[in-house]
Amino acid sequence: MGTVAEEIFSKKLSRDVSAGEIVLVDIDVTMSHDNTTPLAIKALRNTGRPLFDKNRIVIIFDHVQPPASVESATLQKEVLEFIKKEGIKNFFREGICHQVLVERGFVTPGRVIIGGDSHTCTYGALGAFGTGVGSTDIGVSYATGKNWFRVPETFYFDVNGSFSKGVYPKDLILKIIGKVGARGATYKACEFGGKTIEDMSLGDRLTLTNMAIEMGGKTGLIKTDKVTENYLKSRGYPYQEIVPKDPNYEKVFEFDVDDLTPQLAVSPRVDNVYPVEKYAGTEVDEVFIGTCTNGRIDDLEIAARMFKGKKLSPLLKTIIVPASNEVYFQAMNRGYIKIFMDAGAMVCNPGCGPCIGRHQGVIAPGDRALTTMNRNFIGRMGSDKGEIIIASPATAAATALTGKITDPREVM
Amino acid sequence: MGKIFRFGDDVNTDEIIPGRYNVTTDPKALAEHCFFEVRPDFSKTVKTGDFIVAGENFGCGSSREHAPIAIKASGVKAVIAKSFARIFYRNCINIGLPIMISDELYDLVQDGEEIEVNLKEGRINILKTGKDIRSQGFPEFILKIIDAGGIVNFLKNHDIGELEDGI
Ligand code: SF4
Numbered sequence: 001m002g003t004v005a006e007e008i009f010s011k012k013l014s015r016d017v018s019a020g021e022i023v024l025v026d027i028d029v030t031m032s033h034d035n036t037t038p039l040a041i042k043a044l045r046n047t048g049r050p051l052f053d054k055n056r057i058v059i060i061f062d063h064v065q066p067p068a069s070v071e072s073a074t075l076q077k078e079v080l081e082f083i084k085k086e087g088i089k090n091f092f093r094e095g096i097c098h099q100v101l102v103e104r105g106f107v108t109p110g111r112v113i114i115g116g117d118s119h120t121c122t123y124g125a126l127g128a129f130g131t132g133v134g135s136t137d138i139g140v141s142y143a144t145g146k147n148w149f150r151v152p153e154t155f156y157f158d159v160n161g162s163f164s165k166g167v168y169p170k171d172l173i174l175k176i177i178g179k180v181g182a183r184g185a186t187y188k189a190c191e192f193g194g195k196t197i198e199d200m201s202l203g204d205r206l207t208l209t210n211m212a213i214e215m216g217g218k219t220g221l222i223k224t225d226k227v228t229e230n231y232l233k234s235r236g237y238p239y240q241e242i243v244p245k246d247p248n249y250e251k252v253f254e255f256d257v258d259d260l261t262p263q264l265a266v267s268p269r270v271d272n273v274y275p276v277e278k279y280a281g282t283e284v285d286e287v288f289i290g291t292c293t294n295g296r297i298d299d300l301e302i303a304a305r306m307f308k309g310k311k312l313s314p315l316l317k318t319i320i321v322p323a324s325n326e327v328y329f330q331a332m333n334r335g336y337i338k339i340f341m342d343a344g345a346m347v348c349n350p351g352c353g354p355c356i357g358r359h360q361g362v363i364a365p366g367d368r369a370l371t372t373m374n375r376n377f378i379g380r381m382g383s384d385k386g387e388i389i390i391a392s393p394a395t396a397a398a399t400a401l402t403g404k405i406t407d408p409r410e411v412m
Numbered sequence: 413m414g415k416i417f418r419f420g421d422d423v424n425t426d427e428i429i430p431g432r433y434n435v436t437t438d439p440k441a442l443a444e445h446c447f448f449e450v451r452p453d454f455s456k457t458v459k460t461g462d463f464i465v466a467g468e469n470f471g472c473g474s475s476r477e478h479a480p481i482a483i484k485a486s487g488v489k490a491v492i493a494k495s496f497a498r499i500f501y502r503n504c505i506n507i508g509l510p511i512m513i514s515d516e517l518y519d520l521v522q523d524g525e526e527i528e529v530n531l532k533e534g535r536i537n538i539l540k541t542g543k544d545i546r547s548q549g550f551p552e553f554i555l556k557i558i559d560a561g562g563i564v565n566f567l568k569n570h571d572i573g574e575l576e577d578g579i
Contacts (some may be wrong), residue, residue, distance in 0.1 A: 022553045025574055039477075042437075047567045118475060118499070134475045134499055136506040140563055144572040148553070182470050195443050218498055 036116030043139025095324025157204030178273025295323030471500025
């Protein structure tokens with residue numbers, strides 16, 4: 001009985017669990033990446049215990065991939081030695097951790113997953129409980145297969161209406177964060193529901209849950225339905241229903257997308273949200289389409305449609321990074337990669353790309369980047385004297401076409 | 413009994429321990445640079461048993477554990493704030509640094525004042541005025557982690573399942 005979060009913990013423990021309770025549960029998957037695994041290994045060593053179950057560990061190299069400096073290459077070498085020594089099978093170098101975990105069937109309804117990455121909250125789009133933790137937590141799960149949680153209270157976002165042309169789920173989540181504020185949902189599970197969500201593809205749902213952390217949320221959640229079931233079954237992954245039953249929400253927010261317009265979050269806060277019109281015409285130096293928020297095939301499709309037969313100015317850095325090898329192959333087979341390269345965009349290998357400011361499109365002092373990322377903190381993409389503006393893939397593509405912030409409805 | 417070091421809202425992990433001192437994991441070295449930029453006298457004046465009192469969202473920013481380790485190694489007995497950033501909150505419990513949530517305390521005390529705290533009962537006493545404040549006490553489960561000095565230490569002598577024993 002309860003919210004999606006309470007249902008997951010209740011199923012897991014075979015008893016009724018409610019918000020506020022502290023519970024000890026089996027962790028189904030413990031994930032970390034090239035940046036966070038070194039500290040997790042240290043934390044495991046500090047417990048003085050061996051790995052509890054190597055099959056429940058997933059390590060992904062995605063943040064600086066391939067390594068871009070001697071330092072990152074050296075750290076990754078240490079992790080590789082750990083992987084070899086412990087015989088860890090679930091190791092991948094084929095895209096962003098959150099995308100690869102979903103594609104490879106590690107994320108299924110009812111699972112509890114922790115990750116050494118704050119956007120682990122993404123997994124709730126499939127009815128799993130995912131949350132980001134620090135290195136000691138990863139070490140504890142490595143050593144015991146378990147961890148503790150305080151079952152969170154839930155904020156429910158009831159979303160109805162249909163998107164107009166040129167408006168996308170990214171615009172919706174930016175609007176929501178602008179309204180709730182960057183710490184407005186601290187500790188809470190953010191559950192999304194309503195007609196608009198029911199009509200959304202799995203990829204678009206991932207865009208919403210991915211950004212729950214940007215309002216302080218512990219996780220983002222969406223109840224399972226036919227969309228979840230079809231995705232999982234088509235790949236031969238297990239499905240079970242996780243839906244709220246008589247839920248008691250701490251707060252309910254209502255959103256109607258009928259009148260929603262394209263939105264932007266301007267530097268340096270994710271909750272600095274305005275309609276694109278307000279900044280239309282502002283020149284930019286870089287456009288980046290990718291990340292765990294918007295690097296999926298639906299996102300690339302929007303950009304490919306808009307770039308088809310067009311030429312982008314070489315004065316602008318236009319960078320496209322598919323979220324995973326699977327997405328890259330799809331984009332290749334559908335001819336998108338050719339469209340991007342014909343237009344003059346740079347297509348980089350799957351991974352986080354310039355999202356953490358260490359390679360593949362670092363910004364200079366005074367640069368203004370318009371990106372499909374989830375964060376616009378100062379310095380995130382390189383220089384702390386640069387500016388990061390977050391928007392939908394359509395707004396990013398429209399902006400790449402003109403070199404100035406452009407409302408996608410004007411060029412579609 | 414201990415003295416209060418009072419901070420504002422949104423104290424981030426970079427203010428607690430500036431990024432360039434994160435290169436070490438030695439608690440003592442981290443403590444030396446705790447609040448180094450925003451309050452350079454902190455490491456020299458803080459005494460074992462003192463308290464940090466702050467506003468909303470204490471510990472926001474990175475998920476790195478250097479920040480609570482630096483505070484704990486400074487001798488701070490507990491951090492009492494209106495609210496904490498989520499990952500910081502977990503990290504504090506995991507490394508054995510007690511934290512308490514109180515809406516009231518912040519506006520009732522000044523920097524340098526003295527308070528007495530009972531962690532288990534969640535009681536805070538302001539010495540000057542004699543006023544008693546209640547905050548949420550820790551559940552048994554969490555107290556076991558804090559008493560052991562953190563979850564890593566707990567695991568050295570116990571099975572993780574023992575956290576649930578007797579609850
Ligand atoms: S794409 Fe960006 S936000 Fe997503 S996991 Fe990578 S660095 Fe983090």
